[in-house]
Amino acid sequence: MSSTERTLSVSVWRGNAEGGHFEDFQVPERDNQTILDVVSWVQQNLDPTLSYRYACRVGMCGSCAMMVNGKPRWTCRTHVGKVAGEDGRLEVAPLRNLPVIKDLATDMDPFFDKWVEAEGRFHPTRTRAHDVERVDPHSAARQKADAGIECINCAVCFAACDTVAGNSDYLGPAALNRAWTLLNDVKDAGRQEIIEAVSGSGGCHNCHSQGSCAVFCPNELSPITSIAGLKRETTKALFGWGG
Numbered sequence: 001m002s003s004t005e006r007t008l009s010v011s012v013w014r015g016n017a018e019g020g021h022f023e024d025f026q027v028p029e030r031d032n033q034t035i036l037d038v039v040s041w042v043q044q045n046l047d048p049t050l051s052y053r054y055a056c057r058v059g060m061c062g063s064c065a066m067m068v069n070g071k072p073r074w075t076c077r078t079h080v081g082k083v084a085g086e087d088g089r090l091e092v093a094p095l096r097n098l099p100v101i102k103d104l105a106t107d108m109d110p111f112f113d114k115w116v117e118a119e120g121r122f123h124p125t126r127t128r129a130h131d132v133e134r135v136d137p138h139s140a141a142r143q144k145a146d147a148g149i150e151c152i153n154c155a156v157c158f159a160a161c162d163t164v165a166g167n168s169d170y171l172g173p174a175a176l177n178r179a180w181t182l183l184n185d186v187k188d189a190g191r192q193e194i195i196e197a198v199s200g201s202g203g204c205h206n207c208h209s210q211g212s213c214a215v216f217c218p219n220e221l222s223p224i225t226s227i228a229g230l231k232r233e234t235t236k237a238l239f240g241w242g243g
């Protein structure tokens with residue numbers, strides 16, 4: 001690092017499931033630098049033992065999410081200039097609401113377990129012996145499903161959700177969003193199972209509708225809208241109003 005180079009002061013969380021602390025690093029500032037670039041620079045130049053997770057670097061795989069200055073972000077698409085304070089300070093920590101494995105890498109099992117609990121798996125109506133089913137892309141149901149379909153499983157919404165923080169049984173925004181896309185998929189035969197799964201004690205009615213999930217979702221999805229749809233459908237099912 002030359003003496004004239006501008007540097008970022010970066011605090012990176014180090015530790016494991018038992019606990020940890022922030023460690024400070026000085027990282028050279030670059031044009032168009034992302035938070036993932038900063039973390040990678042630390043690992044490649046200062047401390048090869050730093051653990052973190054990423055794969056695609058282009059906002060597709062959903063594996064690089066971390067807390068940046070206290071907010072959940074996909075780090076490969078978050079530019080330093082957008083989130084660093086004027087003094088160039090950054091604080092990078094593991095995603096909230098998930099157990100830490102080591103440093104910035106969290107255990108994603110609880111997040112994906114919720115997808116299973118929410119019946120967020122496809123329930124087929126046909127076998128490979130049948131013709132491919134035609135789906136009208138303009139139908140109201142398909143448009144509702146399409147509005148939530150581009151989830152990359154990054155868990156940013158899960159980390160942003162205060163209800164998840166206070167209630168470990170809550171299925172959370174991503175799993176409920178997935179359940180909503182399946183409920184509106186004419187090719188999915190699991191309507192009853194989905195309604196039962198999202199009506200339970202950890203289900204959609206726990207949502208406080210404050211919308212952090214939609215604010216932070218990097219793909220501009222709106223889990224809160226999907227959850228509102230589930231609340232309507234589960235209420236209709238409870239009173240036998242059809243659907």
Ligand code: SF4
Nearest residue numbers: 161207208210211213
């Ligand atoms: S709107 Fe609901 S799911 Fe979204 S962050 Fe708030 S409580 Fe969580």
Ligand code: SF4
Nearest residue numbers: 151152154155157217
């Ligand atoms: S809904 Fe958005 S924030 Fe939540 S997991 Fe999917 S892509 Fe990530």
Ligand code: FES
Nearest residue numbers: 057061062064076
């Ligand atoms: S590394 Fe794939 S989304 Fe960031």
